[in-house]
Amino acid sequence: MEKSVVQVGKQSLSFPMAPWILESASVVGKKEGEGPLGELFDMVGEEEMFGCDSWEDAEATLQKEAFTLAVGKSNIEKWQIRYIFAGDLLGQEMASSFGLADQQIPLFGVYGACSTAGESLGLAALTVASSAADYVCAITSSHFASAEKQFRFPLAYGNQRPPSSTWTVTGSGAFLVGKDKGIAKITGITTGKIVDYGVTDSMNMGACMAPAAADTIYQNFMDFECDEQEYDKIITGDLGDVGYEILLELMKDKGFDISEKLMDCGRMIFDKESQGTNAGGSGCGCSASVLSAYILKQIKEKKWKKILFVPTGALLSPVSHNEGLSVPGIAHGVVIEG
Amino acid sequence: MEKSVVQVGKQSLSFPMAPWILESASVVGKKEGEGPLGELFDMVGEEEMFGCDSWEDAEATLQKEAFTLAVGKSNIEKWQIRYIFAGDLLGQEMASSFGLADQQIPLFGVYGACSTAGESLGLAALTVASSAADYVCAITSSHFASAEKQFRFPLAYGNQRPPSSTWTVTGSGAFLVGKDKGIAKITGITTGKIVDYGVTDSMNMGACMAPAAADTIYQNFMDFECDEQEYDKIITGDLGDVGYEILLELMKDKGFDISEKLMDCGRMIFDKESQGTNAGGSGCGCSASVLSAYILKQIKEKKWKKILFVPTGALLSPVSHNEGLSVPGIAHGVVIEG
Numbered sequence: 106m107e108k109s110v111v112q113v114g115k116q117s118l119s120f121p122m123a124p125w126i127l128e129s130a131s132v133v134g135k136k137e138g139e140g141p142l143g144e145l146f147d148m149v150g151e152e153e154m155f156g157c158d159s160w161e162d163a164e165a166t167l168q169k170e171a172f173t174l175a176v177g178k179s180n181i182e183k184w185q186i187r188y189i190f191a192g193d194l195l196g197q198e199m200a201s202s203f204g205l206a207d208q209q210i211p212l213f214g215v216y217g218a219c220s221t222a223g224e225s226l227g228l229a230a231l232t233v234a235s236s237a238a239d240y241v242c243a244i245t246s247s248h249f250a251s252a253e254k255q256f257r258f259p260l261a262y263g264n265q266r267p268p269s270s271t272w273t274v275t276g277s278g279a280f281l282v283g284k285d286k287g288i289a290k291i292t293g294i295t296t297g298k299i300v301d302y303g304v305t306d307s308m309n310m311g312a313c314m315a316p317a318a319a320d321t322i323y324q325n326f327m328d329f330e331c332d333e334q335e336y337d338k339i340i341t342g343d344l345g346d347v348g349y350e351i352l353l354e355l356m357k358d359k360g361f362d363i364s365e366k367l368m369d370c371g372r373m374i375f376d377k378e379s380q381g382t383n384a385g386g387s388g389c390g391c392s393a394s395v396l397s398a399y400i401l402k403q404i405k406e407k408k409w410k411k412i413l414f415v416p417t418g419a420l421l422s423p424v425s426h427n428e429g430l431s432v433p434g435i436a437h438g439v440v441i442e443g
Numbered sequence: 444m445e446k447s448v449v450q451v452g453k454q455s456l457s458f459p460m461a462p463w464i465l466e467s468a469s470v471v472g473k474k475e476g477e478g479p480l481g482e483l484f485d486m487v488g489e490e491e492m493f494g495c496d497s498w499e500d501a502e503a504t505l506q507k508e509a510f511t512l513a514v515g516k517s518n519i520e521k522w523q524i525r526y527i528f529a530g531d532l533l534g535q536e537m538a539s540s541f542g543l544a545d546q547q548i549p550l551f552g553v554y555g556a557c558s559t560a561g562e563s564l565g566l567a568a569l570t571v572a573s574s575a576a577d578y579v580c581a582i583t584s585s586h587f588a589s590a591e592k593q594f595r596f597p598l599a600y601g602n603q604r605p606p607s608s609t610w611t612v613t614g615s616g617a618f619l620v621g622k623d624k625g626i627a628k629i630t631g632i633t634t635g636k637i638v639d640y641g642v643t644d645s646m647n648m649g650a651c652m653a654p655a656a657a658d659t660i661y662q663n664f665m666d667f668e669c670d671e672q673e674y675d676k677i678i679t680g681d682l683g684d685v686g687y688e689i690l691l692e693l694m695k696d697k698g699f700d701i702s703e704k705l706m707d708c709g710r711m712i713f714d715k716e717s718q719g720t721n722a723g724g725s726g727c728g729c730s731a732s733v734l735s736a737y738i739l740k741q742i743k744e745k746k747w748k749k750i751l752f753v754p755t756g757a758l759l760s761p762v763s764h765n766e767g768l769s770v771p772g773i774a775h776g777v778v779i780e781g
Contacts, residue, residue: 108574109573110573110574110575111574112525112574112575112576112577116525116549118575159766161762161763161766187450187454188634192554194535195760195762196534196535196593196760196761196762197532197534197554197556197758197759197760197763198554198758198760199760199762199763202637202758202763202771203763203768203771205637206637206639206771209636209637210636211454211634211635211636212555212634212635212636212637212773213553213555213562213566213634214553214554214555214562215551215552215553215554216530216535216536216552216553216554217550217551217552218535224551224552228551228566231569231570231573231575232569234573235447235448235569235572235573235575236446236448236449236450237448237450237456237569237573238450239450254762255534255762296526296549296550296551297549297550298547298548298549298550299540299543299544299547299550301544420535420536420540421535422533422534422535422536422537423534424499424533424534424537424592424593425499425535425537425540425541428497428499430541433540433541433544435550
C-alpha cells in the first residue's frame with residue numbers, strides 16, 4: 106500500500122493520494138463586491154452589518170453563510186463532515202465560535218493570523234489524506250470593522266492611514282475537502298515557522314510578513330527540490346504592495362527571481378486608486394475569499410495547472426503592540442493542482 | 444498494511460499503532476508550587492514575573508521553559524521535532540507566538556480555550572500516527588495575571604470573586620509525541636463540538652463547560668462502545684467544584700454514573716481552603732501541567748492503565764462577555780494508556 110502522507114524535506118508533506126477541494130464558497134462585504142473581483146464572489150452583503158447587531162456577530166454570520174453555501178453547492182450532506190478547522194483574527198476566535206456553534210460538527214480551532222487560511226487547509230488536507238475523515242471543512246474569516254475595533258482605533262475616530270497600511274477584508278471562504286474528485290487537489294503543504302525581523306510598525310504589516318513568506322516559499326523550493334518554474338503562480342495571502350516588493354527582493358537575495366510568478370491576494374481584491382485601500386487588502390478572509398472566488402476558478406478553467414498558495418500572517422495582538430513588541434510573521438504554503 | 448488511523452463512530456479516531464508521549468515537562472508559578480501537587484512539577488517559579496517585564500512575557504517564558512525542559516529530558520534533539528502544536532488563552536495567542544518563535548520549528552497555532560491541551564495533543568497524535576512527523580511537540584500555557592488582565596479586572600482593583608469562580612493556573616505543559624516507546628500511548632481521541640447551554644456568567648466557567656464535557660465523554664462511550672468501566676479514571680480539565688457536580692448530574696441523565704471515575708485537574712492543583720482559589724484551578728496550563736506532573740506519573744508507576752483525559756474550554760472573549768453573549772463550551776477527549 107502506497108503511503109498517503111509523505112514527509113518531504115524539513116518542513117513539507119506530500120499527499121500521493123491527494124485530497125480534493127470538492128467545493129468552496131466566498132462571502133464578502135459591499136466594498137469587496139465593488140472591487141475588481143466583485144462579480145466572482147458567491148455572496149456580497151448589501152451592508153456591513155449583515156443584519157446583525159454587532160461587528161463580531163456580522164463576522165460570525167460571514168462564516169455561517171460561507172459554510173452553508175459551500176455545503177449547499179456540494180453533493181455531500183452536513184452530517185458527513187467529520188471535522189471543521191476554523192479560525193479568525195478576533196481575540197479568542199470569537200467569529201468562529203459563535204459562527205459555527207450551530208453546525209454541531211467537531212471543531213479544531215486554529216490560529217495563524219492571516220495565514221490561518223493556509224493552516225486550516227493544510228490540516229484539513231492532512232486529516233483527509235490520513236483517512237482520519239472522509240470530509241472536512243476549512244473556514245476562515247475577517248471583517249474590516251471588527252478588526253479595526255480589535256487591533257486599532259474606533260471607526261468613528263477616523264484615524265489616518267499611512268500608505269503602507271492595508272485594509273482588512275470583510276469576507277469568509279469555506280472549503281470542503283474530501284477524497285472524491287473535485288475542483289482541485291491539495292498535493293502538498295509547507296508549514297511555516299515564525300520569522301521575526303523586528304519590525305514594530307503595525308501599519309506596515311506587509312513588511313512584517315514578507316520575511317515569513319520568503320522563508321516558506323524558499324523552504325518549499327528546497328523541500329520539493331524545485332524553483333519558481335514548478336508553479337504557474339505563487340500567490341501570497343495579503344502582503345499588499347509594500348510586502349510584495351520586499352518579498353521579491355528577499356527571494357532575489359536567496360537566488361530566485363519569482364517576479365514573473367508572484368501574485369498577492371491583497372493586491373487583487375481592491376482597486377486601490379478608486380477604493381482608497383492604500384497598500385491592499387488583508388485579513389484571513391482576504392486570501393480565503395480570493396482562493397475560493399478567483400484562484401480555484403482559474404484552476405477549474407485549466408488556466409493554471411499548479412500553484413503555490415501562501416497565506417501570510419502577522420502575529421500581533423493589541424497587547425503586544427501596546428507593549429512595543431515586534432510583529433512576528435508566519436506563512437503556510439499549500440500546493441494546489443488542477 | 445494495518446491502517447494507522449481509524450475512524451471510530453461519529454467523532455473519534457483510534458490509532459492502532461499508537462503514538463507515544465515520549466517525555467513531558469511542567470512549569471508552574473509559586474502558588475501552584477505551594478499546592479497539593481507542588482512537589483511534582485518540574486519547575487516552580489520563585490515569583491510570578493519569571494524575570495520578565497510583563498505578564499504576557501512571563502507566560503511566554505513558561506512555554507519556552509516547558510519546551511526546553513521536555514526536550515532536555517528526552518533522547519531527541521530539537522531539530523528532530525517537525526512541528527509544534529501550541530496555544531494559549533491570550534488574544535491572538537501572544538504567549539505561544541512570542542514564547543516559541545526562537546525555536547524555529549514549524550508551528551500550528553491552535554485554540555480551544557482551556558481545552559487546547561486536548562486539541563494540541565490530539566492533533567499531535569494524529570500527525571505522528573499518520574507518519575506526517577516522527578516527533579512533534581504539543582504545548583499550552585496560561586498565567587493568572589495575564590488572564591485576569593485579558594478577561595476580567597486589573598489586579599490592583601482587587602475585585603471580589605464569587606465561590607463559583609476559578610483561579611487561572613500559572614503554568615505550562617509540554618509533551619513530546621513520537622513513535623518510539625515512551626511514558627504513555629495515545630490510543631484514541633474524541634474531538635468535541637461546541638455546546639452552548641446559554642450560561643452567560645463568566646465567573647462560573649464550570650457551568651459553561653460541563654455540558655461540553657458531558658457531550659464529549661458520552662460520545663467517547665458511544666463511539667468506542669464502552670462505558671466508564673473502560674477507564675481507570677476520567678479526568679476533566681478544569682471544571683472545578685461547580686462544573687464537576689453538574690457533569691456528574693448530566694452523565695446520570697444520559698445513563699452513566701461516572702462518580703467513581705471522575706477527577707478534575709482544576710480540583711487537584713490547589714487546596715481551596717488554604718489557597719483561596721474558590722471552585723478550583725482553570726486555564727490551559729492547568730490540565731497540561733497536571734497531566735505532565737501527576738497523571739502521567741500514575742501511568743508510569745502503573746497505578747492507572749487507561750484514562751480518558753478531557754480538557755474543557757469556555758469559548759468566551761472579553762468582547763463576547765461585554766456584549767452579553769453566552770459562554771459556549773468545548774471539550775476534547777484523549778485516550779491515554781500505559
